[in-house]
Amino acid sequence: MxxxxxxxxxxxxxxxxxxxxxxxxxxxxxxxxxxxxxxxxxxxxxxxxxxxxxxxxxxxxxxxxxxxxxxxxxxxxxxxxxxxxxxxxxxxxxxxxxxxxxxxxxxxxxxxxxxxxxxxxxxxxxxxxxxxxxxxxxxxxxxxxxxxxxxxxxxxxxxxxxxxxxxxxxxxxxxxxxxxxxxxxxxxxxxxxxxxxxxxxxxxxxxxxxxxxxxxxxxxxxxxxxxxxxxxxxxxxxxxxxxxSRYEEITIPYRDQIEIPIQPLSENLESIVYECFEKEPFKYEKYKEAIIMAIQDKSDVFSKSTPLNPFKIVIAGAGRGPLVEITFKICKNFRIEHKTIIYAIEKNPNAITTLKFRKNKEQWNNVKIIFDDMRNVHMEKQIDIVISELLGSFGDNELSPECLDCLLPQILKDDGISIPYRYTNYIQPISSALLFTKMIVEQHSFELPCICNHYNYHPLSSPQQCFRFEHPTTQINHSRYTTLSFPMNYDAVVHGFSGTFNVDLYKTVKLSIVPNEHSPEMYSWFPLFFPLISPIEVKRGDVLELKLWRCETKFNVWYEWLVTSPVLSRLHNAGGKYSMSLQCSH
CATH class of the missing domain: 3.20.20.150 (Divalent-metal-dependent TIM barrel enzymes)
Structure with missing residues (x-):
C-alpha cells in the first residue's frame, strides 16, 4: 500500500x-x-x-x-x-x-x-x-x-x-x-x-x-x-x-488524463499496449472462470472427441496470447489437450511473431496459429467455442460487433458458445470543469470521444442503458439509435457524457465498469467521454434529453450525439468527422 x-x-x-x-x-x-x-x-x-x-x-x-x-x-x-x-x-x-x-x-x-x-x-x-x-x-x-x-x-x-x-x-x-x-x-x-x-x-x-x-x-x-x-x-x-484500494493505487497516474481511443482493427497495436492489457489479473480470472464453465458444459461433445475429430476452440484476436495460454492450461488440467485444437487468429504480424515463439517455447502442441483478419476466416461451422476480448471502453467502440458477426456465422456450430455472448453500454451526464478546461488547453477535439479515468468530476444522474449486442446473432445491421432522459438532481453545468459498459462472458460470469457495479480491482478500461462543445447549464428538476447514434457504412463506424433539452446543442461529430475504420491494417 x-x-x-x-x-x-x-x-x-x-x-x-x-x-x-x-x-x-x-x-x-x-x-x-x-x-x-x-x-x-x-x-x-x-x-x-x-x-x-x-x-x-x-x-x-x-x-x-x-x-x-x-x-x-x-x-x-x-x-x-x-x-x-x-x-x-x-x-x-x-x-x-x-x-x-x-x-x-x-x-x-x-x-x-x-x-x-x-x-x-x-x-x-x-x-x-x-x-x-x-x-x-x-x-x-x-x-x-x-x-x-x-x-x-x-x-x-x-x-x-x-x-x-x-x-x-x-x-x-x-x-x-x-x-x-x-x-x-x-x-x-x-x-x-x-x-x-x-x-x-x-x-x-x-x-x-x-x-x-x-x-x-x-x-x-x-x-x-x-x-x-x-x-x-x-x-x-x-x-x-x-x-x-488497489484499483485506486494503480490508476492514480491516469486520473483525468485524456487519451485517444485505440483502433486495433485498423492499426497494429504496439507491444507496450498488449503488455498493459495483459497485466490485468481480475479480467483474466473471470475469462478463466467462463472458459472452464463452457468446457464443462460441453462434456458430452468431449466424450465423443478424438485426436482425429478434436474439440475445437478459437481465440479471435489472440494478440500476444494471454487467452491462448489460459485455454491451453485449462485443457491440460482437464487432460483433454490431446483431443483439442486451439486456433489462434491474429492479424498483427508482430503479435504473430510472439505467438509463434510462445508456441515453440511453451510447447503449445495443440495450438494452430492463423495469420489473417478474422472476418475472412472460414471453417465450415466446425468450432465449439469462440473466445475473444475485442471490447473497448464503451463496449462496441473497438468494433467487436462488426468483427464477431462476420466470423461467428462462418465457423461456430449451431450449438456453439461465444465468450462473451452479450455486452451492453451505458451513459450518464457529468460535470467536470477540470476535464473541460484540459481539453481546451490540450486542444482536443470536442467531436472526438476520448478515454478518461474520471476523478475530479461529479455525476449528475444515474447511468442509463444505450445499446446491446449479442453473439451469435442473425442481426447484420449494427447501427443504433436511442433517446435518453436524465432527471437533473443539481444546479450544475453539463460538460459531457461518460460512457461505460458491462459484458456477460458466459452464464453468470460478468465484467463491468458501470458505476455502482464496477468489477473490483479491474483497470483494463476507463470510460469513454462524449464531450459537449458548449457546456449546458441545468437546474435541479430539469430533464436533460440526449440523442445518441451509432452510425456505420462499409468503411467506417462512428457516434453522433445531440442534446435536445433543456436547450438544443450542436449535433456533435455529424457525418463521422471522427470514426473507427473498418479497413484492416493487415
Missing part, C-alpha cells in the same frame, strides 16, 4: 501578525511545521488617496528567495474596483519580482465589470496560480460559475472556499467535486471546544481531500501550538478516510 500524499496545510497571516524585522523569524518557525503561509502583499488601499503608492508588508531582503518562491502565497489586499490600476500593476510587479507561486484574490460578490477587468489584468500580468476566495453558502457555486463564464475556463484560476458555520444542503456541497477546488480556509472560530468542525463540513472536506486540496488555518495570531493542535485534527480527517 502506497502512502497517501501528506495533507498540505497553510497558515494565514494578517499584517498585525508580523512586522518587517520579525517576519523572517516568524515565517521560518511556522514553515517548520506547515506547508506554506499566506500573507498580505500590501496594506489596505486608501480609496480617498488615488495617488497612494504601493507599499509591501515585508521586504524580500529579509527572506530566502527559494522559500518565498515556493512556500509564500500572496493575498491581494481587499479593494473596490475604483482603486488605482497603477497601484494594482505595482502590486503585480512585486509578485513577479519575488516570484510568488500563488496569489489569493478576494471575491467581489457584485462581479462588476471593473472586478472582471481586474482579474483579467492579474491573469495577463503574472504566471502565478490564482486562487479566488469564496465564502461558502447556498449560492456560492452560482457566483463562481458566473465568474468562470465571464473569464473563460482557465486551469490557472481555481476556487478557494471559505467555510462558515452554516448548515448547507449536502447536494449543494457535492457539486464542488466537479470543480478544480484549490483548498478551504478554516477560521479558528469554526472549531468547537472539542477541536472539531460541524459533521456536515467534516464530510464535505473529506470528499474534497480526494483531490489533495490545501487547508488554510486562519485567525490564530501566530500561536504555533494552537495551530499545530488543530492541524493534527485535519490530518486525522484525511487519514481516517476509506483506505485506498
Amino acid at each position: 502506497t502512502e497517501r500524499n501528506k495533507l498540505s496545510i497553510g497558515v494565514d497571516l494578517s499584517p498585525q501578525d508580523f512586522d518587517l524585522v520579525n517576519v523572517s523569524k516568524k515565517s521560518d518557525k511556522i514553515l517548520q511545521s506547515f506547508s506554506f503561509i499566506s500573507v498580505p502583499l500590501s496594506y489596505e488601499f486608501d480609496i480617498n488617496n488615488q495617488e497612494e503608492q504601493f507599499q509591501p508588508t515585508f521586504s524580500d531582503s529579509y527572506l530566502d528567495s527559494s522559500v518565498i518562491s515556493t512556500r509564500w502565497f500572496g493575498k491581494l489586499s481587499l479593494f473596490d474596483c475604483s482603486r488605482s490600476l497603477e497601484y494594482l500593476y505595482d502590486e503585480l510587479q512585486w509578485v513577479n519580482h519575488i516570484r510568488l507561486p500563488c496569489i489569493i484574490i478576494p471575491e467581489d460578490k457584485s462581479y462588476s465589470i471593473e472586478y472582471i477587468k481586474c482579474i483579467n489584468t492579474i491573469c495577463s500580468f503574472t504566471q502565478s496560480t490564482i486562487w479566488i476566495s469564496l465564502l461558502l453558502d447556498e449560492n456560492t457555486w452560482e457566483r463562481w460559475n458566473t465568474l468562470r463564464k465571464t473569464l473563460g475556463y482557465n486551469l490557472n484560476i481555481r476556487p478557494l472556499l471559505i467555510l462558515q458555520n452554516k448548515e448547507i444542503e449536502f447536494n449543494l456541497l457535492s457539486i464542488w467535486r466537479a470543480e478544480n477546488v484549490s483548498g478551504v480556509i478554516i477560521n479558528k472560530s469554526l472549531i468547537n471546544e472539542y477541536g472539531k468542525i460541524p459533521r456536515d463540513l467534516e464530510i464535505f472536506i473529506q470528499s474534497l481531500m480526494d483531490f489533495d486540496i490545501s487547508i488554510i488555518l486562519k485567525g490564530y495570531c501566530c500561536h504555533i501550538k494552537e495551530i499545530q493542535r488543530d492541524a493534527k485534527y485535519f490530518e486525522w480527517l484525511k487519514e481516517s478516510r476509506m483506505k485506498t
Whole structure:
C-alpha cells in the first residue's frame, strides 16, 4: 500500500501578525511545521488617496528567495474596483519580482465589470496560480460559475472556499467535486471546544481531500501550538478516510488524463499496449472462470472427441496470447489437450511473431496459429467455442460487433458458445470543469470521444442503458439509435457524457465498469467521454434529453450525439468527422 500524499496545510497571516524585522523569524518557525503561509502583499488601499503608492508588508531582503518562491502565497489586499490600476500593476510587479507561486484574490460578490477587468489584468500580468476566495453558502457555486463564464475556463484560476458555520444542503456541497477546488480556509472560530468542525463540513472536506486540496488555518495570531493542535485534527480527517484500494493505487497516474481511443482493427497495436492489457489479473480470472464453465458444459461433445475429430476452440484476436495460454492450461488440467485444437487468429504480424515463439517455447502442441483478419476466416461451422476480448471502453467502440458477426456465422456450430455472448453500454451526464478546461488547453477535439479515468468530476444522474449486442446473432445491421432522459438532481453545468459498459462472458460470469457495479480491482478500461462543445447549464428538476447514434457504412463506424433539452446543442461529430475504420491494417 502506497502512502497517501501528506495533507498540505497553510497558515494565514494578517499584517498585525508580523512586522518587517520579525517576519523572517516568524515565517521560518511556522514553515517548520506547515506547508506554506499566506500573507498580505500590501496594506489596505486608501480609496480617498488615488495617488497612494504601493507599499509591501515585508521586504524580500529579509527572506530566502527559494522559500518565498515556493512556500509564500500572496493575498491581494481587499479593494473596490475604483482603486488605482497603477497601484494594482505595482502590486503585480512585486509578485513577479519575488516570484510568488500563488496569489489569493478576494471575491467581489457584485462581479462588476471593473472586478472582471481586474482579474483579467492579474491573469495577463503574472504566471502565478490564482486562487479566488469564496465564502461558502447556498449560492456560492452560482457566483463562481458566473465568474468562470465571464473569464473563460482557465486551469490557472481555481476556487478557494471559505467555510462558515452554516448548515448547507449536502447536494449543494457535492457539486464542488466537479470543480478544480484549490483548498478551504478554516477560521479558528469554526472549531468547537472539542477541536472539531460541524459533521456536515467534516464530510464535505473529506470528499474534497480526494483531490489533495490545501487547508488554510486562519485567525490564530501566530500561536504555533494552537495551530499545530488543530492541524493534527485535519490530518486525522484525511487519514481516517476509506483506505485506498488497489484499483485506486494503480490508476492514480491516469486520473483525468485524456487519451485517444485505440483502433486495433485498423492499426497494429504496439507491444507496450498488449503488455498493459495483459497485466490485468481480475479480467483474466473471470475469462478463466467462463472458459472452464463452457468446457464443462460441453462434456458430452468431449466424450465423443478424438485426436482425429478434436474439440475445437478459437481465440479471435489472440494478440500476444494471454487467452491462448489460459485455454491451453485449462485443457491440460482437464487432460483433454490431446483431443483439442486451439486456433489462434491474429492479424498483427508482430503479435504473430510472439505467438509463434510462445508456441515453440511453451510447447503449445495443440495450438494452430492463423495469420489473417478474422472476418475472412472460414471453417465450415466446425468450432465449439469462440473466445475473444475485442471490447473497448464503451463496449462496441473497438468494433467487436462488426468483427464477431462476420466470423461467428462462418465457423461456430449451431450449438456453439461465444465468450462473451452479450455486452451492453451505458451513459450518464457529468460535470467536470477540470476535464473541460484540459481539453481546451490540450486542444482536443470536442467531436472526438476520448478515454478518461474520471476523478475530479461529479455525476449528475444515474447511468442509463444505450445499446446491446449479442453473439451469435442473425442481426447484420449494427447501427443504433436511442433517446435518453436524465432527471437533473443539481444546479450544475453539463460538460459531457461518460460512457461505460458491462459484458456477460458466459452464464453468470460478468465484467463491468458501470458505476455502482464496477468489477473490483479491474483497470483494463476507463470510460469513454462524449464531450459537449458548449457546456449546458441545468437546474435541479430539469430533464436533460440526449440523442445518441451509432452510425456505420462499409468503411467506417462512428457516434453522433445531440442534446435536445433543456436547450438544443450542436449535433456533435455529424457525418463521422471522427470514426473507427473498418479497413484492416493487415
